[in-house]
Amino acid sequence: MMGQMMSMPLLISSLIQHAARHSGNTEIVSKRCEGDLHRTTWSEVVRRARQLAQALDRLGLAAGDRVGTLAWNGHRHLEIYYGVSGSARVCHTINPRLFPEQIAWIANDAQDAALCFDLTFLPLVEKIGPQLTTVRHFILMTDRAHMPAQTTLPGLLCFDDLLAAEDGHYVWPEFDEHTASTLCYTSGTTGHPKGAVYSHRSTVLHAYAAALPDAMACSRRDVILPVVPMFHVNAWGLPYAMAIVGSKVVFPGPHLDGKSLYELFESEQVTFSAGVPTVWLGLLNYVATNALRFSSFKRTVIGGSACPPAMLRTLMDDYGVEVIHAWGMTELSPLGTLSKLGSDELKLPLAEQRHLLEKQGKAIYGIDMTIVDDQRRELPWDGRSAGNLVVRGPWVIDSYFGQTASPLVPVSGQDGRDAGLWFPTGDVATIDAAGFMQITDRSKDVIKSGGEWISSIELENIAMAHPGVHEAAVIAVAHPKWDERPLLVVVPKPGVTLTRDEVLAFYEGKIAKWQVPDDVVVVAEIPHTATGKMLKLKLREQFRGHRLPGC
Ligand code: ADP
Numbered sequence: 001m002m003g004q005m006m007s008m009p010l011l012i013s014s015l016i017q018h019a020a021r022h023s024g025n026t027e028i029v030s031k032r033c034e035g036d037l038h039r040t041t042w043s044e045v046v047r048r049a050r051q052l053a054q055a056l057d058r059l060g061l062a063a064g065d066r067v068g069t070l071a072w073n074g075h076r077h078l079e080i081y082y083g084v085s086g087s088a089r090v091c092h093t094i095n096p097r098l099f100p101e102q103i104a105w106i107a108n109d110a111q112d113a114a115l116c117f118d119l120t121f122l123p124l125v126e127k128i129g130p131q132l133t134t135v136r137h138f139i140l141m142t143d144r145a146h147m148p149a150q151t152t153l154p155g156l157l158c159f160d161d162l163l164a165a166e167d168g169h170y171v172w173p174e175f176d177e178h179t180a181s182t183l184c185y186t187s188g189t190t191g192h193p194k195g196a197v198y199s200h201r202s203t204v205l206h207a208y209a210a211a212l213p214d215a216m217a218c219s220r221r222d223v224i225l226p227v228v229p230m231f232h233v234n235a236w237g238l239p240y241a242m243a244i245v246g247s248k249v250v251f252p253g254p255h256l257d258g259k260s261l262y263e264l265f266e267s268e269q270v271t272f273s274a275g276v277p278t279v280w281l282g283l284l285n286y287v288a289t290n291a292l293r294f295s296s297f298k299r300t301v302i303g304g305s306a307c308p309p310a311m312l313r314t315l316m317d318d319y320g321v322e323v324i325h326a327w328g329m330t331e332l333s334p335l336g337t338l339s340k341l342g343s344d345e346l347k348l349p350l351a352e353q354r355h356l357l358e359k360q361g362k363a364i365y366g367i368d369m370t371i372v373d374d375q376r377r378e379l380p381w382d383g384r385s386a387g388n389l390v391v392r393g394p395w396v397i398d399s400y401f402g403q404t405a406s407p408l409v410p411v412s413g414q415d416g417r418d419a420g421l422w423f424p425t426g427d428v429a430t431i432d433a434a435g436f437m438q439i440t441d442r443s444k445d446v447i448k449s450g451g452e453w454i455s456s457i458e459l460e461n462i463a464m465a466h467p468g469v470h471e472a473a474v475i476a477v478a479h480p481k482w483d484e485r486p487l488l489v490v491v492p493k494p495g496v497t498l499t500r501d502e503v504l505a506f507y508e509g510k511i512a513k514w515q516v517p518d519d520v521v522v523v524a525e526i527p528h529t530a531t532g533k534m535l536k537l538k539l540r541e542q543f544r545g546h547r548l549p550g551c
Helices: 012-022 042-058 075-086 100-110 119-131 159-164 200-211 234-245 258-267 277-289 309-318 350-358 456-464 500-505 536-542
Strands: 027-031 037-041 066-070 090-093 112-117 137-140 180-185 195-199 223-226 248-251 272-275 299-302 322-328 335-338 368-372 387-392 409-412 418-431 437-442 447-449 452-454 469-479 483-492 519-522
Touching: 012 042, 012 075, 012 200, 012 234, 027 042, 027 075, 037 042, 042 075, 042 159, 066 075, 066 100, 066 119, 075 090, 075 180, 075 234, 075 248, 100 112, 100 119, 100 180, 100 195, 112 119, 119 137, 137 159, 180 200, 195 200, 200 234, 200 335, 223 234, 223 258, 234 272, 258 277, 277 299, 277 309, 277 469, 299 309, 309 322, 309 350, 309 456, 322 350, 368 418, 437 456, 447 469, 452 456, 456 469, 456 483, 469 536, 500 519
Parallel strands: 027 248, 066 090, 066 112, 090 180, 112 137, 223 248, 223 272, 272 299, 299 322, 447 483, 483 519
Antiparallel strands: 027 037, 180 195, 322 335, 368 387, 387 418, 409 418, 418 437, 447 452, 469 483
């Protein structure tokens, strides 16, 4: 017997229609690269998204054609998200922080038919333009007044002019919810970038889950400032979740330094934000140096790499900002787990509550996860057994763009029974009996010392609690007896001098003696990937020949 409910496809256009109808007058504020602070509304954004869809029709872009973007967080980028996907084309966000050659490679691999970009990236696009073999239309995301007098790009179009030429009377088409909506490449931290192709259905379901109270808890009462870029896994789904709830939105554009962010948080009375730990380092430094307070900021999601417990403590205890630690990846749209306490956990002593909040948290409904050993047999959820984290669900990829080989792996239960196909995340984790997951490492970053595994994240978290440490990375260095031993690389806070012995003494009593790093190197800077993760591959290369004391 079949259900007898309406069959309405879950389409991205329905999100923006809902926002326009029910929160039409709610503001979308953008600090733009042109230098101004721009104000618009959800209903205005949907009108311009419709005009964009008409303009793309006029330019001859077919359903399924990819439209690339090289852009900051701003209202025009939001209009592209909806205008492109809503009209059955595929919105392909490209990370502008990648090397120009990588950007060209990705745009060609995706076969982008058009490329929309912010003024900031005009020189970059002019440079790589000749290498872009499939792009037929270059669209500068600005108004007529900011168009360059001269450019090497053939037929450069002005975004605002394109929209102004259309009447906006456009009906969003209805189609299969499994149609591709968005394309996003992994950052290539661990290999060649690969494209994850999200569908309308996966995006809408992910947005629903992201907005839930035990996830990001987005509401119409919130003022949301996504610090996480819209070119980094769709700003973790916020552009869609914000439309579902119809919140006020504040976009920071390229202005991501501590001062600019603080001023925008205060002037627009931001309540909720999300970003990677490195951004909060900058903001917290600015706030601490100038002895400032937040007057409206209530909670933030921190993910993308491990949130150091010291950062969690500072935000929660010193500034009263709730920290929601989250884990995810490009292949998961990206949300997998978030750490929030339930009524049982809230009865625990404060130290135990904190310990749980420091973990990456519980899976949101829609994500099924477990840990397996090297034979892909499920490991117990005891909070101690560390294994390879595997996931499955309606917003987890099934295959990569343009690739036929499946990334999925068969998993068997603890009893040896077939448990189906799962996506291997490449992360190593523990899961406790209540379902709280904790990432101990990326499988490539684990330090294998004398047959035992040492968690680089745990060692980094301890170093980050040292008052003189700004940033810390732990990498494996070859050792004649133990195979590998941990080396700690630290960046001191401004004006602080750190010594090896002093930093190592800080580990005493916090961890087993054999896990304490063998050596400490003080550096001015730790290299980061285009998505703000520490570039351990580069650090490992840099310190390959490092001689540990006693070797
Ligand atoms: P890429 O895989 O190309 O580096 P992603 O942005 O998809 O880019 O990164 C996903 C990875 O980031 C995860 O597999 C995990 O290793 C790491 N990660 C994400 N969030 C966290 C977190 N809260 N704690 C630790 N690691 C995290």
